[in-house]
Amino acid sequence: MSSTAADHRAIAFKLESQRGTEFLVHVYPSSQSGQAVARGICTGKYPSYQPAGAFQAIASQHDDGTAVWARYVDGLDLPPIAREMTVRVPDYGTQPGYEGVRLVEVTISARCPRCGGPRGAVRKDHFVRDGARMVRDAWHNGCGHQDDYQAVLAEAARRAKQVTKTAEPQPRGGEIEPVQGGRYEKAVRLIVEALKAAPWARVRVAARLLEENGEREAADAVRQFIGASATRNNTSARAVARYLVHLDSNAAADTSTGGQK
Ligand SMILES: [Zn+2]
Numbered sequence: 001m002s003s004t005a006a007d008h009r010a011i012a013f014k015l016e017s018q019r020g021t022e023f024l025v026h027v028y029p030s031s032q033s034g035q036a037v038a039r040g041i042c043t044g045k046y047p048s049y050q051p052a053g054a055f056q057a058i059a060s061q062h063d064d065g066t067a068v069w070a071r072y073v074d075g076l077d078l079p080p081i082a083r084e085m086t087v088r089v090p091d092y093g094t095q096p097g098y099e100g101v102r103l104v105e106v107t108i109s110a111r112c113p114r115c116g117g118p119r120g121a122v123r124k125d126h127f128v129r130d131g132a133r134m135v136r137d138a139w140h141n142g143c144g145h146q147d148d149y150q151a152v153l154a155e156a157a158r159r160a161k162q163v164t165k166t167a168e169p170q171p172r173g174g175e176i177e178p179v180q181g182g183r184y185e186k187a188v189r190l191i192v193e194a195l196k197a198a199p200w201a202r203v204r205v206a207a208r209l210l211e212e213n214g215e216r217e218a219a220d221a222v223r224q225f226i227g228a229s230a231t232r233n234n235t236s237a238r239a240v241a242r243y244l245v246h247l248d249s250n251a252a253a254d255t256s257t258g259g260q261k
Helices: 008-017 031-043 149-167 185-197 203-212 216-227 237-256
Strands: 023-028 055-062 065-072 084-091 102-109 123-129 132-138
Touching: 008 023, 008 065, 023 031, 023 055, 031 055, 031 065, 031 185, 055 185, 084 149, 102 132, 102 149, 185 203, 185 237, 203 216, 203 237, 216 237
Parallel strands: none
Antiparallel strands: 023 065, 055 065, 084 102, 084 132, 123 132
């Protein structure tokens, strides 16, 4: 499957005709090429996926490499494709002498580990164990690869280990945290979500994203921010998000002192 090139025109057409539904674009041998294509689809780098922001894409693990999945979202009020999900699952324990079951809340990928497709919507599932009624999360993956609780727990454990490993040496100054209740909170969240799929997005992408989501005020602030700069088009969306956080922090500082100038 991965040896032939993807017919992007045909794929984009299929996506457009079934708005909001994710389809597999292609499977790439390396994660780098998969990531690059997903980014290109999000940012409208490829003519088939223009204008920028009309399509959302995500690269994720596939049995044969890295799968890119995408959906057409133009005119739909959809958040970016989720990367992870938190579920409540039963842990029956594997160590000898362990009895009973406990429910644990774990974070796992929102993507099927076999094909990279979206995991199904979570619903409550009642079950009885040793006479006790319990509720766990259950879901059905549209791709047909059904998850198993044991594997889900193992995935969550691997993930938790990875997070603590990569959490420390982040050279970029870590995450961008929107100011709660800030004027630009929603705008910052939008950009941060978009950066997950397109970490190198430029200011143009951020501005368009804000416009399209009705964050006019934030878009104006962004325009003012880059207006004077000679390297305006090279300003990163990341810098834009940081700038909006900065504005909100200043505003928060103003109100917390109770002052008005
Ligand atoms: Zn699958």
